[in-house]
Amino acid sequence: MDFYLGLLQIIGVHTLLGLSAYVVLLTGQVSLAQAGFMAIGAYVSAMLTVLAKWALVPALLTGGAAAAAVACLVGFPALRVRGLMLVVATLAFGEAVRLFFFNFDYQIAMGGIKVGPLGGEGFRQIRYFPENGWTTFQVMVFIWLTVGVVMTALWWMDRSRVGAVLRAVGEDEVAAQSAGLNLTAVKVSAMTLGGFIAGVAGGLYAHYTTHIEQGNFNVLVATFAIAYPILGGLSNVFGTLAAVVFIQGFLIEGLRFLGDWRNLLFGALIVLAMNVRPGGLLDAQTMSKGLSALRRLLDPAYGSAAARQAIDGLKDAGAMFRRLIAKWKGAFGA
Amino acid sequence: MSIARTTALSAALGLALLAIPGTAQAQERQVKITGFGAMSGVVRSFGINSKAALEAAADRINRSGGVTLGDGAKGKIVIEFLDDRCNAEEGISVLRRIASSEALVAVGPTCSNVAEPLFGILQKKFGDAGDTGLQFPIFTDVAIKIGLAKISEWAFRNVPNETEMYATLFKWLKATKPNLKTIYGGVEENFAHSRATWYAVMKEVAAKEGFEIKGESKWLLEDTNFSNQAREAKKAEADIIAIAAHPFSTCGMLKEMARQGVKPKLLIGLTSSSSTETLQGCAGEAEAIIIPTSFAPINDQARAAADAVSKFKGSLDLHSGAAWENVFILKKIIEEQKVMAKPDTVKADREKIRAGLAKLTVTDGLIGKSKRTPDREAIKPYLFVHAKAGKWEVLHTPAVN
Numbered sequence: 001m002d003f004y005l006g007l008l009q010i011i012g013v014h015t016l017l018g019l020s021a022y023v024v025l026l027t028g029q030v031s032l033a034q035a036g037f038m039a040i041g042a043y044v045s046a047m048l049t050v051l052a053k054w055a056l057v058p059a060l061l062t063g064g065a066a067a068a069a070v071a072c073l074v075g076f077p078a079l080r081v082r083g084l085m086l087v088v089a090t091l092a093f094g095e096a097v098r099l100f101f102f103n104f105d106y107q108i109a110m111g112g113i114k115v116g117p118l119g120g121e122g123f124r125q126i127r128y129f130p131e132n133g134w135t136t137f138q139v140m141v142f143i144w145l146t147v148g149v150v151m152t153a154l155w156w157m158d159r160s161r162v163g164a165v166l167r168a169v170g171e172d173e174v175a176a177q178s179a180g181l182n183l184t185a186v187k188v189s190a191m192t193l194g195g196f197i198a199g200v201a202g203g204l205y206a207h208y209t210t211h212i213e214q215g216n217f218n219v220l221v222a223t224f225a226i227a228y229p230i231l232g233g234l235s236n237v238f239g240t241l242a243a244v245v246f247i248q249g250f251l252i253e254g255l256r257f258l259g260d261w262r263n264l265l266f267g268a269l270i271v272l273a274m275n276v277r278p279g280g281l282l283d284a285q286t287m288s289k290g291l292s293a294l295r296r297l298l299d300p301a302y303g304s305a306a307a308r309q310a311i312d313g314l315k316d317a318g319a320m321f322r323r324l325i326a327k328w329k330g331a332f333g334a
Numbered sequence: 335m336s337i338a339r340t341t342a343l344s345a346a347l348g349l350a351l352l353a354i355p356g357t358a359q360a361q362e363r364q365v366k367i368t369g370f371g372a373m374s375g376v377v378r379s380f381g382i383n384s385k386a387a388l389e390a391a392a393d394r395i396n397r398s399g400g401v402t403l404g405d406g407a408k409g410k411i412v413i414e415f416l417d418d419r420c421n422a423e424e425g426i427s428v429l430r431r432i433a434s435s436e437a438l439v440a441v442g443p444t445c446s447n448v449a450e451p452l453f454g455i456l457q458k459k460f461g462d463a464g465d466t467g468l469q470f471p472i473f474t475d476v477a478i479k480i481g482l483a484k485i486s487e488w489a490f491r492n493v494p495n496e497t498e499m500y501a502t503l504f505k506w507l508k509a510t511k512p513n514l515k516t517i518y519g520g521v522e523e524n525f526a527h528s529r530a531t532w533y534a535v536m537k538e539v540a541a542k543e544g545f546e547i548k549g550e551s552k553w554l555l556e557d558t559n560f561s562n563q564a565r566e567a568k569k570a571e572a573d574i575i576a577i578a579a580h581p582f583s584t585c586g587m588l589k590e591m592a593r594q595g596v597k598p599k600l601l602i603g604l605t606s607s608s609s610t611e612t613l614q615g616c617a618g619e620a621e622a623i624i625i626p627t628s629f630a631p632i633n634d635q636a637r638a639a640a641d642a643v644s645k646f647k648g649s650l651d652l653h654s655g656a657a658w659e660n661v662f663i664l665k666k667i668i669e670e671q672k673v674m675a676k677p678d679t680v681k682a683d684r685e686k687i688r689a690g691l692a693k694l695t696v697t698d699g700l701i702g703k704s705k706r707t708p709d710r711e712a713i714k715p716y717l718f719v720h721a722k723a724g725k726w727e728v729l730h731t732p733a734v735n
Contacts, residue, residue, distance in 0.1 A: 001434060002430050002433055002434050002468070003427070003430040003431040003433070003434035004434075005430075006426065006427055006430035007427060007430075010423060010427060102523075102524070120523055120524060120526070120529045121479075121526055121529060121530060122447070122450065122526070124450050124451075124454060124485070125454060125485070126454070127454060127458070127467070129466070130455070130457065130458070130465050130466045130467035131458075131464070131465060133464055133465075133466055134466055135466050136430075136466075205423075208426075208455075209422055209423060209426060209451045209454070209455075210451050210454030210455055211422065211447075211450040211451035211454050213422075213447060213526070214524075215447060215524055216422060216423075252424065253427060253431075256416060256417065256428075256431075259373060259417060262417070263374050263419075
């Protein structure tokens with residue numbers, strides 16, 4: 001059971017990483033800087049909980065804010081270039097951040113030993129979760145609550161004027177500019193929001209792995225970040241989730257028993273998935289069909305007793321989550 | 335008796351006969367030990383060799399009757415091996431998978447950058463009810479970066495103590511080769527073990543012995559071009575060049591040094607490079623390189639183990655040698671601690687194994703006895719080998735052994 005809970009943690013954090021790239025991709029930009037933002041969030045929040053003894057949630061939010069601030073600063077010059085130039089610019093930024101942490105030493109003596117980031121050797125003992133009595137299940141629920149909040153916010157944004165503006169810029173920049181949209185403001189805003197989400201993902205990553213180092217935030221992670229929404233489909237936020245489940249749940253964990261063959265199949269299956277589902281694993285049409293089916297199921301006139309039982313079950317789960325949140329007051333510093 | 339009835343009875347009898355060996359097999363209990371490490375990527379050879387060593391050792395034990403369990407029954411050791419791709423996140427996932435199975439103990443990982451987070455998710459102090467870290471014993475064979483086992487009381491290592499090995503090496507060099515005065519380093523910067531060994535071990539102990547440090551060249555584990563680094567090494571004109579890198583990039587650097595005509599008076603290598611991979615990759619360029627190691631086939635026992643591992647398509651070196659030793663150490667602990675190896679005793683059995691590992695003060699190894707330290711590390715016997723005509727030969731056995 002512990003393994004599946006751990007896997008859900010990984011899927012949750014990677015979903016956040018994918019969503020951070022999703023926001024930027026909506027504006028038609030491809031950013032390979034997400035791993036860099038994730039690194040900033042990871043190091044900042046870990047330093048706050050380990051060295052400054054902050055509570056987790058303020059540390060995560062501060063880590064996210066730091067990543068967002070850097071994303072905003074980077075966004076202004078980087079987003080003035082387009083297409084492949086932007087890919088190279090953001091890749092260079094991501095590598096610069098990684099190399100910064102490769103050389104970043106900040107250790108202080110605590111309890112007779114030195115703790116904190118130590119360049120290439122990384123930052124160990126980020127043990128907020130186990131030392132505060134969080135079980136694997138509780139960590140998983142916390143991560144998924146965060147994912148839920150972010151997904152709901154992005155889902156709402158997608159259906160608001162903000163989402164329309166982002167997609168307008170992504171569809172046709174010239175038309176969007178003709179309609180009076182400030183392209184730089186829109187793109188920088190998307191980059192900032194993406195940076196914030198990646199920063200929070202990094203903070204969670206640091207705390208569930210207990211050890212971070214620059215190698216955890218390399219170009220492969222940046223590639224995965226954009227691969228998730230592209231593979232899953234950009235029509236809605238759930239595509240990213242579907243892609244993360246496909247890659248992390250199936251390709252990486254599900255096929256582990258294949259040994260060396262797994263690495264070979266990994267790339268082939270991604271190519272196959274992109275060919276079979278060119279619009280994404282969860283494109284607009286599939287999503288629309290799924291939502292219609294769900295509506296019919298939940299409609300009392302059509303819904304079965306089993307469906308109603310499932311809804312009652314969800315209500316019970318809601319009550320359980322409320323109890324858990326009450327337990328986690330400490331994480332908010334209360 | 336009708337034909338149909340005869341057929342039915344025959345089928346039932348056949349099924350019953352088939353079930354007999356099945357029942358006997360069900361009574362034979364299994365002691366599951368799961369290995370994990372890098373089976374892919376640049377350092378995959380370490381995982382492949384560890385897997386072969388674990389399987390060969392288990393085969394040896396099983397052929398000689400298996401393990402005696404707590405109630406006197408005999409159990410067979412079953413080895414499974416999982417690939418973590420030398421990735422921290424995958425390593426954690428693999429460990430959680432192992433802990434969710436009926437495995438009693440894990441042997442691994444390959445990479446120190448995986449070991450650090452893995453040990454971090456374990457319960458720090460055994461029995462601390464306030465610490466919800468994973469309670470599962472790990473007995474590491476490969477990840478060698480100094481001081482990792484102290485992260486958790488569930489973490490144990492059977493890896494050599496590099497500080498002591500290199501301190502002895504430099505002391506010996508000072509005494510036997512007084513003409514060597516200066517040293518230059520080459521370090522694989524993005525590999526935790528290589529980096530720690532150069533900066534915290536080689537550089538420190540060499541300076542302590544009075545060698546002048548002329549600087550270091552840096553590269554990455556995946557690098558394939560070493561022209562700048564070799565040029566820097568040439569410019570330094572040091573008597574000794576010490577390469578803190580794994581076989582893949584060690585060979586890259588040595589080949590480039592040979593191409594540029596960099597000829598130091600002495601070459602020193604990283605412990606992990608005292609393997610067949612280095613000789614397969616660059617035997618000529620590595621000629622005479624000196625490496626301290628905790629394994630060499632210097633006695634009958636070590637030679638027999640090396641032969642057994644080669645039958646499982648692996649080679650025995652200081653790391654896979656530790657994997658081999660670990661299985662035999664675990665067998666002894668399982669028997670002494672009266673492990674039951676039943677599905678309902680998994681948690682208790684894991685605690686018994688942890689307790690048994692914690693109690694160890696000395697263990698048997700392939701080239702001699704190892705001492706155990708209170709912080710769950712090993713002080714293994716070691717020797718200095720050098721590459722000679724495509725083979726590792728013992729150059730010196732320190733008296734400390």
